[in-house]
Amino acid sequence: KAGVTQTPRYLIKTRGQxxxxxxxxxxxxxxxxxxxxxxxxxxxxxFEYFSETQRNKGNFPGRFSGRQFSNxxxxxxxxxxxxGDSALYLxxxxxxxxxxxxxxxxxxxxxL
Amino acid sequence: GNSVTQMEGPVxxxxxxxxxxxxxxxxxxxxxxxxxxxxxxxxxxLLLKATKADDKGSNKGFEATYRKETTSFHLEKGSVQVSxxxxxxxxxxxxxxxSNYKLTFGKGTLLTVNP
Numbered sequence: 001k002a003g004v005t006q007t008p009r010y011l012i013k014t015r016g017q018x019x020x021x022x023x024x025x026x027x028x029x030x031x032x033x034x035x036x037x038x039x040x041x042x043x044x045x046x047f048e049y050f051s052e053t054q055r056n057k058g059n060f061p062g063r064f065s066g067r068q069f070s071n072x073x074x075x076x077x078x079x080x081x082x083x084g085d086s087a088l089y090l091x092x093x094x095x096x097x098x099x100x101x102x103x104x105x106x107x108x109x110x111x112l
Numbered sequence: 113g114n115s116v117t118q119m120e121g122p123v124x125x126x127x128x129x130x131x132x133x134x135x136x137x138x139x140x141x142x143x144x145x146x147x148x149x150x151x152x153x154x155x156x157x158l159l160l161k162a163t164k165a166d167d168k169g170s171n172k173g174f175e176a177t178y179r180k181e182t183t184s185f186h187l188e189k190g191s192v193q194v195s196x197x198x199x200x201x202x203x204x205x206x207x208x209x210x211s212n213y214k215l216t217f218g219k220g221t222l223l224t225v226n227p
Contacts, residue, residue: 006155033214042217042220043201043215043220045215048213092156098205100158100161103156105155
């Protein structure tokens with residue numbers, strides 16, 4: 001069974017630009033969660049989607065948004081990038097919310 | 113809100129040494145508890161989990177026991193190997209289930225095992 005895949009793996013952007021990251025969950029998994037990992041703040045929850053609906057959101061500004069498609073694939077978007085948005089963005093999928101989460105390899109975003 | 117306090121690193125051990133990484137939590141209700149491991153350049157892998165008090169999670173020689181009375185979930189391994197070198201994260205699964213579910217992580221502990 002294929003694991004969680006994230007594309008792209010690496011991304012370099014400049015301040016003010018926007019970026020879209022993609023996550024394909026494990027087949028049959030309907031819940032997708034996103035986390036931001038930075039050296040200073042550690043791992044922080046961004047949001048969770050289930051059946052195309054955002055059901056839970058972390059404490060991030062509105063520049064961070066996401067969506068989920070009918071095939072459970074998810075995208076997250078960050079607009080007006082800031083230097084502090086440089087991070088590893090991790091996607092995790094689970095069959096249902098509250099079930100064991102499986103993580104992808106992450107997308108490393110660097111904002112210059 | 114929920115929080116996880118994890119032993120600060122880095123931790124450096126010799127091969128075959130005993131490992132303990134302390135983890136305590138604050139939560140309402142009865143959360144699930146997890147240890148994840150992150151190898152360089154990779155995402156998180158679930159190492160072990162426990163879903164209720166007194167449960168012991170175990171995998172690859174690692175163990176952790178869910179202690180509700182001390183709100184702890186310490187990770188232990190009797191004999192570490194060089195290949196265990198990684199960052200270890202203690203995590204708490206939300207007690208609400210359903211729409212309020214999310215993982216809350218500790219800061220992570222970098223373990224280096226020398227031959």
